[in-house]
Amino acid sequence: MIERIQTVAVIGAGYMGGGIAQSLASAGFAVTIADVSAEASRAQLERLLTESQQFEDQGLFAQGSTETVRTNLRAADTIEEAVAGVDFVEEAVTEIVAVKHEVLRRVSAAARGDAIIGSNTSTIPVRVLxxxxxxxxxxxxxxxxxPAPFIPGVELVAGEQTDRALIPVVKEMLARAGRSSALVADVPGFVLNRLQYVLLKEAMSIVEEGIATPEDVDTIVSSTFGFRLAFFGPFAIADMAGLDVYANGFRTLGExxxxxxxxxxxxxxAVKAGRHGTKNGAGLTGNFAPEQVEALVAYRSEAYSRLAQLVRELGPSPIH
Structure with missing residues (x-):
């Protein structure tokens, strides 16, 4: 088993795959991309270099990033050429099982026997692929x-047959690229899209029921609880709000x-056990000493204040 990833191939160099390749190349990995044809691969390479320069000019990438990407990123004529000899392969083709199967067969046949192979699927279980x-x-x-160059979190899903020894190797690669990662179970939608799709479904139900317009739903989400989600997950937010408060709220909703x-x-x-969150020092995410709660409140206030300032500076989205 590979102990440290140094070389990477990304198969499928469109918006997602290209962004992944760009992110890893800018972090110093030697990355090769391959798309549906040699011409497409070369075109995607030029696009990624142009895009990197635009990001650098905008101050979104550090100075010198484009040259780093240019040094570390290349295009191959075929999938087989791209994966030959690399430590890690990321498949990032369209979200259709048959297409992924075809690409993964070619990848695993041409890659080194010890190469780690990943899929960027957003919903399809490992057991299917x-x-x-x-x-x-x-x-x-x-x-x-x-977009891959700017979203820091990566979801890892291990199947029943996945060797758990490769998880820390992949996590270390992602950490070197400035990414955080979380390991979840192999179910359709994993965690990210299960949560995201449930939110969208409920939002659409609200609109269909005539409770609010799409625009007003988006305003409420982005400026209230969604505002908090930049810093805290739902369990931490519930602990800070009060678990007894949430339990009372659920009674109303359940009725x-x-x-x-x-x-x-x-x-x-949790509530029956007397765990009411940060206000009594015991919640879903652990136990909290008074000084920890005080530091948390200070952090939260500063975080929300700075984010509000950033939102004011950026102004509204161009589509709203």
Whole structure:
């Protein structure tokens, strides 16, 4: 098993794959891209270099980043050429099982026997894709978010056959690229899109029921609880708000909407056990000493204030 990733191939160099390749190349990895043809690969390479320069000129990439990308990024004529000899391969083709299977077969046949193979799928379980991979113990999902150069989190999904020894190797690669990562179970949608799709579904139900317009829903999400999500996840937010408060709120929602929004057992059990969150020093995310709560409140205030200032400086989105 590879102990440290140095060389990478990204198969599928469109918006997502190209952004992944660009991110890894700017972090110092030697990266090769391949797309549907040699011409397409070369065109994507030129696009990524042009885009890197634009980001650098805008101050979004550090000075000298484009030259680093230019040094570390190249285009191959074929998938087989791209993956030959590299430590890690990231498949980033369209979200269609048959297409991914075809690409993964070619990748695993041409890559080194010990090369780690990842898929950037956003919803398809590892168990569905691994049948196309020779030695599936070296295969996992490495799911970046859009746009890859700027979103820091990466979702890792290990299948039943995935060798757990490769997880820290992939995590270390991502850390060197300035990314945080989280390992989740192999279910459709994983965690990111399960949460994201549920939010979108509920938002659409609200609009269909005539409760609010799409524009007003977006305003509420981005300027209220979505504002907090830049810094805290839902468990931390619930701890700060008060778990007893959430339990009371769920009772109201459950009475109106039934089992779909009934109080979660995890929340009921926590409140019954006297865990009300930061206000009494015991919550879903742990126990909190008074000085920790004081530091948390100070951090939260500064974080929200700075984000509000940034939003004012940037102004509204061009489409709103």
């Amino acid at each position: 691994e049948s196309a991979v020779e030695h599936p113990e070296r295969f996992l999902t490495v799911h970046w978010s859009n 109106e909407f039934g089992p779909r929004l009934a109080t979660p057992k995890m929340l009921e059990d």
